[in-house]
Amino acid sequence: MNRLARLCSDNLLISVVVCYMAGAGCAFWFNDFLSPLPVNVIAPALLIFCLLLALCIQSRFRFFIALPFFMVSGVLHTHGALQPVTDSHHIAQLVAQPAKVTLAGNIATMLETNNERTRFTLDCESVLFHSSDQDTAFQPVRGSVLLSIREEISSRYVPGTKVMVIATVDRVRNYQTPGAFDYRLQMASRGIHCSGWIGSQQEIIPLSGGRISGWQAIVYRLEEVRQNTANFLDQHLPSRVSGIYQALLIGSVANISPDTMEAFKANGCFHILSISGLHFSLLGFFCVGVFTFVLKRSTWLLVHTHVPTVALLLTAPILILYTFIAGFNIPTIRSLITALLVLYAVLLRRQQTLVHLIAAAALIVLAFNPLALFTPSFQLSFAAVLAINLIYPRLPLFAENPSDQATTAFMMTALRFVQSMFYVSIAATIGTLPFMLYHFNRVSVVGPIMNLLIEPLLCLWALPCGLLAVPLIPLVPDVAVWILEAGQPGIALALWLSEAIMRFPYTSLWTITPHLVEIVVFFGAAILWFRQGSTVVPRLAAMTLTFLLLGSFTSSLWLKEKDRPLSVSFLDVGQGSATLIQFPDGTNTLVDGGGSQSDLFNPGSSLIAPFLWGRRIWRVHDVIISHPHEDHYNGLPFIVERFSPTRLIVNGERGEEPAYTHLLQLAEQKGIPLHTANSGEVIRHSADVTFTCLGMNGLRGTGSRLSINNRSLVFRLQSGDHSYLFPADIELVAENILLRNRLQFDADILLAPHHGSKTSTGPAFLQAVNPKFIVVSASQRRYGRFPDSEHVRTWRQRDIQVLITGQDGTVECISDKKRLRVSTFGGKKYDFSK
Structure with missing residues (x-):
């Protein structure tokens, strides 16, 4: 005790x-x-x-x-x-569904522009709703809204500018698919609960208003410095170099191309583009050095003060200002707090261990932002710096030899420096590995080596040039450009290295999502491995935990589940369709894989793959493309790349979309055979489960006159006494063909044809299927058309349970011979037996 x-x-x-x-x-x-x-x-x-x-x-x-x-x-x-926002005047309380509104307020952040959109945050002061059932006058409002527009905005709009905008605003929402990124939590940790889209720049009107003063004016001014810095970099440097400089100096990655981002992620160097303790260390050492040099020129200060202490005190405000210029995000705040605590410890002569300072920094961050604990940036930032401080001192360095000659001593010093940097990268990789796999399912194999090559180029070459140039931009811009150009070769070389390593296979590995127990076991094993003065028993315990962890993590590769119940999951992928079938024998089939997409968001990598990894699935056996429409396959290139399916089942159509041709070529390059399914063909049979193709290939009445939708593959899944029907995007014409061919397609669960549109699910077809459930795979924003409101009303009048993925989230159905259980991401549960 x-x-x-x-x-x-x-x-x-x-x-x-x-x-x-x-x-x-x-x-x-x-x-x-x-x-x-x-x-x-x-x-x-x-x-x-x-x-x-x-x-x-x-x-x-x-x-x-x-x-x-x-x-x-x-x-x-x-x-x-x-808890949800309870303030009755908060914008999140006034907006429950997408609404067209006019907002008045101040631009709060710099304008971040990429090839797809411009984004900024608006601090709202008043709102006018355009709908007739709400007040037609402006009403006071509080809160911030993240606004986007699909074009570049005039540079006259700077942080602090009072504007009036017309936008479609809604609460920040997540895709309700297990494994998907929790965007709502991320935004809530920044105090943002609503987002919106502006139609065009003509819907942004500058207003003249009262002068902003006090603390808010300072914050707006610092954000304006960020925007001016970004504009200066864009105007005077190549776009790729400007994007890297913006990430290093002001914490904005908006101008970094997706290909460059992917290269840095693959080689394990993406963290370098996030402002961290190294940035603050360089700035702090530089400021302390300059202040010390200047202060020592004064005899009076040398006699009456302690110059190093004064230099430290003068450095603190500069670090605080830089935090705001760098974007005031979690890694930056952590670095600032740690730096200030280090300065405080130095002043008190109590700089013994950094672990307590890291703990203090974490507590301060959580005191002001309690939701930060559950964001990847907080976990990765603190895990990395904590691991470096705990693991690095326990790694062996080359010993110094006092008898070495000067040349040998210099070479050994340089070697120890390189070894130290490598060890720091190794320690950070160990500390962040579980969090990287949990949030991103990815680890770089070449990370420690690439950090050794790229970090000096960016952090010891380009970054010092950038930090020196930023304060000179408003004073002597020509000199600032010259200094920035001096750092440009370092960025160019770093970009070349990042892209060169991408040509080699297996530079990074994609894995399943670890369980929380596995994360705890990992850290337990790490503690035992790096415990100082460990005896044989801790080493054996560490080895045992390591083998158990590896066995558990890879068990789904070599331990096949037998006689598990059939599972069918209808994923929330926005406006699209993706269904995973997990058979009792351990095999699985993905029926379609498309959804809402943009240049920065792909349903395959952002929704479908994380769901599969969360289910401990390393490989998909069959991938089915019901028909060549983008909302059914645009996520599949990533699935084909990462999950190596044994075959790709198609309807035989080549389609009219280049992306579909590219997908088929990708499958051919990877040696994945294409199989055209026909009516009556059994795709997979397992125990009491039969998965059969009903059409449309091979049915009487089909031909080239049918639309692409009406030539979709239709499948029926029978599991004991329960059945499922997957009719893809067929419409009334194809439904009537199925009826005339007298096929058995009754089903307990029906995936609504063509996302529930009014051109499908005719009365005769619905009568023949006679479902207990209709699952509609459609975006919440398209409700009324997908599914059609009249259809939903008719279905519910027939006592059919209607589940819409955009509203209810991912729908999972688990069935055995007699029992059928249906549950949704939103918490609904149903249980039926026959």
């Missing part, structure tokens, strides 16, 4: 931070359970109880009360942040 007390006492800050995070995690994972409870009453009562308990126990054990105190604080603080 005394040993535990001493350990907690010596590391009290670390202990309370861990407890706070544990409480925050409980609030996050059990939010649905806690929401109905009066947490705001229970938690403060527990805090008061902890304080009273501290008065009743021995003084040497009182610090133990801090642990439950901070844990309850974490629950209370995070639970409050997770």
Whole structure:
């Protein structure tokens, strides 16, 4: 007990931070359970109880009360942040569905422009709704809205400009597919709950308003500096070089092309493009050096002050200003807080360990932004710096030899420097590996080596040039351009290296999503491996945990499940369709794989693949393309690349879309055979499960006159007493052909033909199928057309349960011989037996 007390006492800050995070995690994972409870009453009562308990126990054990105190604080603080906005004047309360509105307010952030759109945040002051059922006058409003426009905006719009915009605004929403990125949480951690689209620049009108003063004026001015810096870089440097400089100097990656982003991700160097502690270290050392040099020119200061202390104090405001110029994101805030704490520790002569400073930085960040704990940027940023500080000192460096000659000593010093940088990269990779796999399912094999090559080019060559040039831009722009051009070769060489390594296979690996237990085991094994003075027993334990972890992580490759129930998952992919069938024998089939898409978003890499990885699926056996329309296949190139299907089943049409031709060529390059399915063909048979093609190939009445939709492949899945029908995008014409051919296509669950449009699901077809459920794969924004409102009304009048992926989220159906269970991402559950 005394040993535990001493350990907690010596590391009290670390202990309370861990407890706070544990409480925050409980609030996050059990939010649905806690929401109905009066947490705001229970938690403060527990805090008061902890304080009273501290008065009743021995003084040497009182610090133990801090642990439950901070844990309850974490629950209370995070639970409050997770609750919906309750302010009746907040924009998120006034907008529940997509709405056309006129907003008045101030541009709050720099304009970020890429090839697809321009984005900025608007601090709202008033709103006018265009719908007739709401007030036709402006009403006061609070909150921020992230606005986008598909064109470049005039440079006269700078942060702080008062504008009026016409936009279609909605609450920030997620794709309701397990594994998809939690965009709503990411935006909520930045205080943004609504987003919107502006039709054209003509719908942005500058307003004359009262002068902004105080703290807000300073923030707007710093954002204006960011925008002016970005504009200067764009005007005077090549676009690729400007994009890298903007990432390094102002924390904006908007102007980096997708290909360049992919290259940096593949070689494990993407973190270099995020402003981190290295940026602050370079800026801090430079400022301290300059201030020290200048202050030492004064005899009076040397006599009456401690010059190094004054230099440190003068450096702090510059670091704070740079934090705002760099975008004020989580890695930047963490770096600032750590840097300020280091300065404080140096001033007090107590700079013994950085771990406590890292813990303090984490606690401060979470105190102001409790939701940051659950964002990838927080986890990766703190995991990397913590791993470097804990693992790096335990790695062996080449020993110094005092008897070495000067040349040999110099070479050994250089070698130790390179070795140190390599070890830092190794340590950061180990610390962030579980989080990288959990959030992004990807790890770079060449990361440590590429960091060794690229980091000096960007951080020790281009970055110092950029930091030196930025303050000179408004003063002597020609000199600033010259300095920036001096760093340009470093960026060019880094880009060349990044793209060159992409030509080699297996530079990065894509993996399944690890379980939380596996993450805990990983860190437990890492602690045992790097524990100082470890004996044989800890080493054996570390080795055992490592083998168990590898076995668990790869088990779905070599351990085949037998006799599991059939699972059919209709994914929420926006306006499109993707269905995963997992058969009892362990094989799986993906029926279609397309959805909403943009230059920066692909349903294959962002939705379908994360779902498959979350299901521990390394390989897809069959991929079916019902017909060559983009909303049914635009996510499949990524699936074909990463999941190596054994065959691609198509309807035989070549289609009119170049992207479809490219997909077929990709399959051919990878040696994946194409198979044209015909009516009556059994695609897969497993135990009591039969998956059959009903058409449209091989049916009487079909021909070239049919549209592409009406030539879609139609499948029926029979599992015991339950059945499913997948009619793709067939319309009334094809439905009538199926009826005339007298096929068996009754089904308990029907995937609505053509996303539920009014041109499909005729009365005779619906009567023949006679479903208990109709699943509509369609975007929430297209409701009314997909599915047709009249169809939905008719279906519900027939007591058919209607589930729409855009509203209810991913729909999962699990069936065995007698029982059928249906559940949705949104929490609906149904259970049927025959």
